[in-house]
Amino acid sequence: MSSISQIKHVLVVVDGAEHSLTAVDQALAYAGMHEAALTIVVVTENLAFAAAADAMAFAQAITVSEDQRDEHLAAVRERTRNTAIEVEVHSVFEASGLIPGLVKAEGQYADIALIPGVGRWQRDGLRRRISEALLFTGVPTVILPASWNPGPIDHAVLGWNASLESFRAARALLNLAEPDARIDVAIVDDPGVESGEHRGGVQIARLFARHGHSGGVCPISSSGKDTSAVLQNYAVEQKADVLVIGGYGRSRALEFVLGGVTRELIDHQRLPIVFVH
Template identity: 30%
Template sequence: MAFKTILNLLGEEPKEEDLQIAMKLGSEVDAHIIALLVALARVPTGRYETLSPSWLEVRERKLNKLDDRVAKVRERFIAAGLSFDVDSLYAEIAGPAYDIGERAIYADLVVAGPGIFADDELKPQVISGGLFHAGRPVLFVPPDVNVTLRPKTVLLAWDSRPSAAHAAREALELMQMAQSVHVTMVDPVAASRVSGDEPGADIATYLARHDIDVSVETLPSSGHFVTDTLLRHAVDINADMIVMGAYGHSKLLELILGGVTKSMLKEANLPILMAH
């Protein structure tokens, strides 16, 4: 999958690191960047509060500030010589998940940089809209990490589920450019209806047919959480990125989002490309 259109999600006050990441990734793969600044209105405390003069005044003030920030981001992208669009989304009564999903449909990749990664309100909206509504791959970038769409070493977290297979297909081009791809499993079950008689062999063969230099690694959890095991191994192999499937359901995101997915999105210390 060639990343020719990247939807880069930003908070209402984009950090410099978020802008640098957007410009870097766009330049790396010669992609069109759609920068979307997302602002959330305060949750109303009363039934008719949204009709009050004070509410409308705050709304108008926030929209004006958002317009100013859109203009500043546009100036930065013009100076960088990128192909881009900049827009804003002001979510009031309903969350922005649906609108994010509608825009993500027309992107090859959604990027949620450090600002979104650290935002406990916006991050679930991105997961719901980008991953589950639009079905697009989302690259989550924690603060203070190096991110690239030309990684040298990729850890593919594998468990033989359809979401993991979808993530692998979405990341094929990334993995083809990489020097090495580590298909990594934690406590896999060797059974024909689970991971096959030889866990990891089928996906390794599939990737090898795409000219990907792949190795299969089986890790014991040894009583540790799967997330901890994967992140430690990513450090050991000096991975630039983890590719993995995301599990859960958008409408009940907080209740049944898969445990490993949830933990990874809290504890990751390197970029995570997720697909559902």
């Protein structure tokens, strides 16, 4: 790991249930690698709001919710005992609809946010909404597969389409990648392949080279497959450490029309995926 890491404050968001605790371990290792402070936000849905019309049901629901919050906080705090880095653990305990906005506010003060991926939450809908909310902070947000072992980024694949989000992702990658890293600029179904223009891919690859990185432009044919799957398959085949992509935050209807590349990548991870909005 470079001694001049730009990562000084890491945020990880979990629900604190048993299947989320490996993400706490991953976050501890990642923050330790960067000698960064770590904030762990443990989110718990307050079920009492759904039972507000019935006083007895409300009381029972709030007791159950509070007990779960306390249990999950205790489990996460136990997981962080005796760590050598600065760690803060606190709870977000609210109605499910309010939690993503509160987490978004937390993300605004971090250098990078980590989110455990599919299968590591009690309720997957909450995971998805939190992931989408963090995209709007502008902080690089990493969706973590359970198999990830934190390490330096020596090889990254950048999904490129010359959009503003792609430029932001490229800039973020300059801060995340190790010196002399290999960065492949992957362009799916690029109309500039025959002319050699690559929709700006050559210029961004040249910028990486000027910063001391190797790699180049890698045009890829989708062959009719989803762009999200094509990018992930390419990154996995190339044994990249991460896939980096400009995340699109749009309305649900428009995202559906566009094919939902961002949403598909949020919902399916074969390697760590870094989103930058």
